[in-house]
Amino acid sequence: MKTKKVLVVDDSKLLHRMFEMMLRGFPLVHAFDGREALDRLAEHKDVEIILLDINMPRMNGLEFLTAVKAHPEFARIPVVIITTEGTEDDTERGMQAGAAAYVKKPFRNEELLGVIDKLTASPAA
């Protein structure tokens, strides 16, 4: 089966490490803010799904999401918002801006893997 490349955008080193453990077998691309994530996307055009935090320095998750959805090449990539309680407004805005799903922290492996499987399953499957 073809492995899906995942872009992880979060300013928490702990979560990057966590995703490395959770998503073993998935090639990961790491970015710590929205601006860096746009650079990584330009380098890795085969990214199939983006896991996105909202509160980040330089360029936050919502700004990044808006930029991705406005980009002709990247707009197709499903974005999952990784959110904490208390940021419902941001999550709502994210869903309106084109996010495909959201997952609340702290989350379980199977919860996140289920969302990724669902969003990256081929239409024929």
Place this chain on the structure above:
Amino acid sequence: MAAREQLPSRLGSALDELRATLDRAAELAKQLTAGSTPGGDLDSRLADVEADRDELSTKLAEYEHQVQRLMNLYVATYQLHATLDPGEVQATIAEIAINLLGAERFVLLFWKTDNAGDGRSGECEIALAQGMEDDKSGTWQNGVYSGGDPAVDATLADGVLRIGPIGGSDALACVPLAVQGATVGALVILKLFDHKEMLRAEDRDLLDLIAAHAASALFAARVYSNTDRKLKTLESLVALVRRQ
């Protein structure tokens, strides 16, 4: 049917083969019939297989749960000791509290030492406060905790981990921070995110880990930071002396 000896030899042998084949077929048919009659046996075997499947599925869920628990502990420990920058260690403690425990409001306390540096001043420095902007309790103000919450005071005094709700206390959990057996502070969790109703059994492991590792990681980072600063000062002085 003609006598066997009257038939050409090839035909005779073919007939023998045919008879043997028919006998074998009759035997197999008998076996099949005998095998299919006890339908109850098949049903019970199916029930066994289903029971095995359910048991395996339960065990798989348990293993996944254990894997998640161990992964959280590994990642938390790894990150706590991955840096010698005190600010980063503090940030990691906050990230563990938010991302792994689901804490929305918490404070990180450290005993303040008196001016001579040889004893406690009786109050704690609030090294880190998360989600406390609108706190009106008056307990956590101006970067100092002077006592007043019974659970926090008890944990700071005896170094015992307390998980609430605790009578008279706002804290859901008071985690002692120990270095070489001495309690140097506490992590006080005051509120969880709404979608996390309570601290679970696996959270206890994380709280124990914080109690054992957070303070020592922070202490090591502070010692390194101080030593590094002194070393740089000395190197500058040596360089200055050499130039003169």
